[in-house]
Amino acid sequence: MKLNIAVLPGDGAGPEVTAQALKVLKAIAMEFNHVFNFTEGLVGASAIQKTGIPLPEETLDLCENADAVLFGAIGNTSYDLDPNAKIRPEQGLLGLRKSLGLYANIRPVIAYEELLNKSSLKKRQIKDTNILIYRELTGGIYFGDKVLSDDGNKASDICEYNRFEVERITHLAFKAAQSRKRKLALVDKANVLESSRLWRRVVQELTPQYPDVTVDYLFIDNAAMELIINPRQFDVILTENMFGDILSEEASVIVGSIGLLASASIGEKHAMFEPIHGAYTKGANKGIANPIASILSAAMLLEHFGLDDEAALVREGVDKSIKLHITTPDLNTKYDHITTTKVGDFIEDFINNPDETNLN
Amino acid sequence: MKLNIAVLPGDGAGPEVTAQALKVLKAIAMEFNHVFNFTEGLVGASAIQKTGIPLPEETLDLCENADAVLFGAIGNTSYDLDPNAKIRPEQGLLGLRKSLGLYANIRPVIAYEELLNKSSLKKRQIKDTNILIYRELTGGIYFGDKVLSDDGNKASDICEYNRFEVERITHLAFKAAQSRKRKLALVDKANVLESSRLWRRVVQELTPQYPDVTVDYLFIDNAAMELIINPRQFDVILTENMFGDILSEEASVIVGSIGLLASASIGEKHAMFEPIHGAYTKGANKGIANPIASILSAAMLLEHFGLDDEAALVREGVDKSIKLHITTPDLNTKYDHITTTKVGDFIEDFINNPDETNLN
Ligand SMILES: CC(C)[C@H](C(=O)O)[C@@H](O)C(=O)O
Ligand SMILES: CC(C)[C@H](C(=O)O)[C@@H](O)C(=O)O
Numbered sequence: 258m259k260l261n262i263a264v265l266p267g268d269g270a271g272p273e274v275t276a277q278a279l280k281v282l283k284a285i286a287m288e289f290n291h292v293f294n295f296t297e298g299l300v301g302a303s304a305i306q307k308t309g310i311p312l313p314e315e316t317l318d319l320c321e322n323a324d325a326v327l328f329g330a331i332g333n334t335s336y337d338l339d340p341n342a343k344i345r346p347e348q349g350l351l352g353l354r355k356s357l358g359l360y361a362n363i364r365p366v367i368a369y370e371e372l373l374n375k376s377s378l379k380k381r382q383i384k385d386t387n388i389l390i391y392r393e394l395t396g397g398i399y400f401g402d403k404v405l406s407d408d409g410n411k412a413s414d415i416c417e418y419n420r421f422e423v424e425r426i427t428h429l430a431f432k433a434a435q436s437r438k439r440k441l442a443l444v445d446k447a448n449v450l451e452s453s454r455l456w457r458r459v460v461q462e463l464t465p466q467y468p469d470v471t472v473d474y475l476f477i478d479n480a481a482m483e484l485i486i487n488p489r490q491f492d493v494i495l496t497e498n499m500f501g502d503i504l505s506e507e508a509s510v511i512v513g514s515i516g517l518l519a520s521a522s523i524g525e526k527h528a529m530f531e532p533i534h535g536a537y538t539k540g541a542n543k544g545i546a547n548p549i550a551s552i553l554s555a556a557m558l559l560e561h562f563g564l565d566d567e568a569a570l571v572r573e574g575v576d577k578s579i580k581l582h583i584t585t586p587d588l589n590t591k592y593d594h595i596t597t598t599k600v601g602d603f604i605e606d607f608i609n610n611p612d613e614t615n616l617n
Numbered sequence: 618m619k620l621n622i623a624v625l626p627g628d629g630a631g632p633e634v635t636a637q638a639l640k641v642l643k644a645i646a647m648e649f650n651h652v653f654n655f656t657e658g659l660v661g662a663s664a665i666q667k668t669g670i671p672l673p674e675e676t677l678d679l680c681e682n683a684d685a686v687l688f689g690a691i692g693n694t695s696y697d698l699d700p701n702a703k704i705r706p707e708q709g710l711l712g713l714r715k716s717l718g719l720y721a722n723i724r725p726v727i728a729y730e731e732l733l734n735k736s737s738l739k740k741r742q743i744k745d746t747n748i749l750i751y752r753e754l755t756g757g758i759y760f761g762d763k764v765l766s767d768d769g770n771k772a773s774d775i776c777e778y779n780r781f782e783v784e785r786i787t788h789l790a791f792k793a794a795q796s797r798k799r800k801l802a803l804v805d806k807a808n809v810l811e812s813s814r815l816w817r818r819v820v821q822e823l824t825p826q827y828p829d830v831t832v833d834y835l836f837i838d839n840a841a842m843e844l845i846i847n848p849r850q851f852d853v854i855l856t857e858n859m860f861g862d863i864l865s866e867e868a869s870v871i872v873g874s875i876g877l878l879a880s881a882s883i884g885e886k887h888a889m890f891e892p893i894h895g896a897y898t899k900g901a902n903k904g905i906a907n908p909i910a911s912i913l914s915a916a917m918l919l920e921h922f923g924l925d926d927e928a929a930l931v932r933e934g935v936d937k938s939i940k941l942h943i944t945t946p947d948l949n950t951k952y953d954h955i956t957t958t959k960v961g962d963f964i965e966d967f968i969n970n971p972d973e974t975n976l977n
Contacts, residue, residue, distance in 0.1 A: 332808065336808070337807065337808060337834065337836075338834065340807055340814035340815070340817040340818040340821070341814075341818070345808065347808045347809060351809070377738050377739060377742045377845050377846045378737050378738060378739070378845075379737060379738070379739060382737045398758075398776060398809075398810065399809055401773065403810070403811035404811065405811050405814075405815070409780075409815075409818075410779055410780040410781075411777070411778070411779045411780070411815075412777070412778055412779075412811040412812045412814065412815035413761065413775055413776060413777040413778075413811065413812055414775070414776045414810045414811050414812050415773055415774070415775050415776075416758060416773060416774045416775075416776065417771070417772070417773035418771070418772055418773075419770055419771045419772075420769075420770040420771070421770075446859070446862075447697065447700055448692065448696070448697060448705065448707045449707060449711070449758075449759055450758065450763070450774045451763035451764065451765050451772040451773065451774050452772045452773055452774050454700035454701075454765075454772065455700070455765070455769075455771075455772035457700040458700040458701070458769075461700070474697065474698065476697075477862075477863055478862045478863050478865075478866035478867075479866060479895075481841060481863045481864075481866055481867035482866045482867055482869055482870055482875065485737050485738075485845060485867065485870040486737045486870055499806070502806075502837075502838045503837055503838050503841045503863060504841075505838075506838035506839060506841055506842045507838075507841035507842055507845065507867070509842055510842055510845040510846055515842065535839075
């Protein structure tokens with residue numbers, strides 16, 4: 258297969274982890290005789306620094322013409338601490354999501370047997386957790402009108418959804434549930450929000466089309482609690498943009514490190530793959546950022562194009578790195594000095610030579 | 618002291634748990650020679666059933682003329698599952714908060730030594746956790762304009778804040794931090810929301826007035842994770858309405874049961890005290906609802922009027938009930954059949970006779 262992949266390393270630890278995912282994709286291409294062409298583009302704070310804007314036209318063109326986008330991370334503490342900044346790295350990411358129409362953000366949360374003891378949660382609480390979060394990604398309060406009054410004393414954001422936006426991701430979530438444990442949980446705040454009531458109405462209306470799927474309804478506050486006390490009750494979680502942001506990052510506590518969580522963002526025409534962690538500015542350039550989330554995002558990219566054997570091999574490599582404790586310090590207390598690069602190298606070696614790779 | 622207390626038991630398990638808090642307050646009045654007058658009012662689904670509306674004029678009058686409100690819980694699954702209902706129990710609670718001007722919702726999250734093993738989290742992770750959440754309660758997306766288009770295909774909610782609303786609760790939170798570990802964490806989503814940037818700006822501007830307090834800034838997604846992996850980092854958390862709703866319910870996992878979390882809602886003229894748990898419809902009228910959150914809300918009521926010795930005695934009673942496993946099934950695996958009423962009776966007995974109360 259021939260794929261043109263736009264690569265946007267972004268900010269902070271983004272470039273380091275993306276470099277490992279690239280290594281892995283290159284090894285896969287070699288091993289399976291694919292042609293993957295990679296072209297880099299600027300985004301986020303690093304794009305602002307070089308071009309003045311977080312999403313240069315050139316980058317958007319690149320992504321629009323690519324078969325897929327591999328995204329690193331964006332964000333920078335100096336912007337976080339400046340509420341007056343008009344130009345912000347996040348606009349790069351949000352602009353991409355919107356322009357590419359990436360309405361469904363899919364975030365798997367799977368507890369690794371070997372890492373159960375790394376979680377803040379008790380082992381018996383999380384063993385066998387396997388959740389797939391469907392987060393709506395191009396609507397809601399992220400994209401509604403934002404107003405700051407002229408005197409700076411009043412600010413507002415609109416959370417808006419229309420039926421079409423809710424329907425398309427709801428269908429995807431139902432279909433995903435059908436191929437899994439046939440359970441769908443809608444998370445909203447329908448006891449307070451009009452937009453949440455639209456979600457609830459649409460899900461109720463579509464439910465008869467998926468008679469084999471059981472549907473649960475949770476309010477976001479309750480879901481934030483249930484996700485911790487009983488994560489195994491969930492199969493597919495469907496939710497709007499902001500609630501999905503919160504729940505998916507919270508869910509990282511189950512797997513032991515946010516450095517493990519990958520995601521796919523899917524639209525009608527485009528697809529982007531990115532770790533759910535942010536730029537991790539304070540850990541950048543120290544070789545300590547976990548590349549597994551980025552590598553697993555690359556695996557999701559492969560799966561998106563039906564390259565299931567290829568993805569399986571990547572996942573095996575990740576499993577093996579975890580089993581052998583070839584992991585960055587967020588997970589590893591056994592060996593010192595296992596760097597971001599070393600984890601990438603290990604998984605690359607494994608792909609080249611699945612039967613012989615060990616720590617060396 | 619003479620206090621007129623409006624009592625709104627509400628829905629589901631609200632009446633059962635409120636009855637226990639009343640018992641406790643009556644015992645305190647007796648013991649300390651206070652005069653507490655209690656007058657009951659209707660609210661929520663039970664008010665809708667009897668009067669057609671969730672917050673009858675009479676109830677509002679009662680609360681406006683009372684020194685304090687003791688609130689049970691509202692909500693009912695049949696409304697939750699009907700996104701088309703125009704009249705909803707929650708309007709009763711939200712109407713009260715708004716009409717009484719209860720802008721600061723204060724939710725303590727304290728890990729009981731004896732209950733550390735009840736938490737989903739590992740003991741060493743949560744030991745000594747003591748967080749005070751200041752949740753803004755009369756603004757944000759709860760109260761902004763809500764629109765449903767005529768054809769029902771588009772819905773929106775506005776999240777709006779003005780400087781005054783943010784300032785007044787920020788001052789309260791800073792002051793609380795000064796009397797504690799002098800740490801304040803603002804939780805927002807300032808990398809995306811204009812309203813969050815107003816919060817961040819106001820907190821930054823007021824910080825110099827509280828030079829002894831260290832201020833941290835967290836995004837809500839990150840905070841939802843940090844609350845679980847390192848809850849001890851937090852002292853006072855300040856946040857807007859919706860994020861406070863999510864974080865405080867999530868925080869219940871630390872203490873082992875949402876049936877333990879109390880709250881005070883404070884305004885310029887009024888104050889209301891309520892458990893943070895909801896109506897718990899499926900556990901209602903079975904004698905299994907934990908009354909401790911309601912009883913601790915009564916303790917917060919006493920503290921609000923400077924009755925610190927009285928509140929301390931209530932807390933001692935609660936501590937003792939926990940130590941002796943006189944608790945409802947959410948916490949208790951030692952004894953069978955310890956009902957809601959039995960827990961209330963025990964704490965009442967303790968207040969009447971602090972030195973001699975034991976399980977009988
Ligand atoms: C960086 C930020 C804008 C982004 C979001 O909130 O969507 C991130 O937290 C994520 O989850 O991808
Ligand atoms: C019942 C509901 C409207 C309420 C809220 O969201 O504020 C509840 O969850 C709470 O936290 O007091």
